[in-house]
Amino acid sequence: MWEYTKKVKDFFLHPKNVGEVENPDAVGEVGSMVCGDALKLTLKVDKATDRIIDAKFQTFGCASAIASSTALTELIKDRTIDEALKVTNQDIAEYLGGLPKEKMHCSVMGMEALEAAIADYRGEDKKSVEKKEGLVCECFDVYEDTIRRVAAENHLTTAEEVTYYTKAGGGCGSCIPKIEEILKDMWFPAEKPKPPIKPKKLTNLQKIALIQDVIEKEIRPRLQADGGDLELIDIDGNKVIIALRAMCTDCKMAAVTLKDIEQKLRTLVVPDIVVEAE
């Protein structure tokens, strides 16, 4: 059972601003039934002053989604469009006295609906349905720019947190490595691959020793961090034969892992190494 604040419960049981404003000047729709939550925000705006006179919502979702929608509409009413744009998902969460971390995506959905409505008001790209590029999470239809923004604003450093805030990675999980890469790029952009230690020409013995060293120091610790492991089976010229072990066995990402290992060995040992699974 979720630990909801009194505010969340109140706004869930007695939501404010439910429905659609008549002849709305702006409409913002986000989410979908498939995702499990969706929000339609309609605004009445005074064109002369750019002030939001009325805001109403319709939400399909859990208690925190409904409460977040009330919070959003309360927060933006009587504000100008520019002021409203400054409302962040943290403001929504704060207004509610906090949300369980797994439910933060509800506050993000509120913010996104607001942005969509304002874009609609300003006649900016009506709907971002065309944007196919940068799609990270196919299950919940989450794009890289959203992940970057939400992660920056809420200082998210792990893929799990990103899932709580955006739902990305919460379905099949296959995009989690991608999310991790984005986070790494955001928070540790300086961490470039170590300068290659490339002696002029390696003897076979040196090469074998170096490959073993790279596997031990660079590759194995990372696999073990994910509950996986690998075993070096044989080295035949530039062909490195390995076997994935533990969690890596049957992992859907095994092919990607092999490619990563190959890349690592190519950078750190010699560029024409080929990695094959046993």
Place this chain on the structure above:
Amino acid sequence: MKEKPVYLDNNATTAIAPEVLDEMLPYLKEFYGNPSSMHTFGGQLHKKLEEARERVAALIGAEPGEIIFTSCGTESDNTAIMSAVDSRRDKRHIVTSSVEHPAVLNFSKHLARKGYRVTFLPVNNLGQLDMDAFFKAIDDDVAVVSIMYANNETGVLFPIAELGAALRDRGIIFHTDAVQAIGKLPINVKELPVDMLAISGHKLHAPKGVGALYVRKGTRFVPYIFGGHQEHGRRAGTENMASIIGLGKTCEIAKTHIDEEATRVQAMRDRLEKALLEKCPQARVNGDTKNRLPNTTNISFEFVEGEAILLRLDEHGICASSGSACSSGSLEPSHVLRAMGVPFTAIHGSIRFSISRYNTNEDIDKVIEKLPPIIKELRILSPYGR
């Protein structure tokens, strides 16, 4: 909570029957001995242990020696599958269904990661097992088939007798997770061709933390938990005496209540289901209604989200559960309803009511009164609720 809850979540857990608690209490208070002890004070518990075993055996038509006490249904399931693959080291294939309880599903996935081949049999949109896929999956490499007796989310029954008959004489161990079915349906292992069967106490008005595994005489068995000689060396660890006594008592009572399940309990379920479908437009029952547990109904209310429904019901003290993503603690909605091909829109709004003999007609009336307006209100809130 102020008033007594209207508890309609009996597939999650059940109330301890008063007679069960009464029988248990002395063994939590004065008779705290260890049944393995030589002295009378501890040793006298051995008789109670064997009495409990006889009572559990009697409920399912087994021999007392075929019953092993465990700590829960999950342990029983894990033990059964592990024992089956451990006793047939030459075989590496496990066959189960895609709608099993996590006790079987996730243990099978764990074994898959260890290198076993696992087939997760599909179900159709009524939640019935794909029999063609079953027969196709059975090969010489199969060590164990594990199929639940009844699904915990929908109540849909599986053709255990038919599956068992097909597996007999093939050297394949057949296990069934009967946790939801025990006490709700008459089960007799003399007639039912299963090798192992899992029982859980707390689904059956005994306390949490106790279960049992039926292992047919002659079935090769390898323990899962090693240590002392308890349970004739088949399950180590000092016996959870009070709870085992409780499980025995609850099985004895269940025997006398089994007709009530098919009559009074089922009548309450049917009345609830019928009324909700009548009063709530765009609602549908998930699963095969002709072949399911007498106490369970799983209804999808389109355009509304399950967690919201549950919390509104909670305001009236009504307890149920949902297959929606938000109520699961993860973002993933019910694997059972997904395997059945129920559309996401309907999964998110699915509510399970599971009734027990302790429910009353007033309980049912209360849900019939409170739920339809909740659905209506939430649909007004929803952008899809037209």
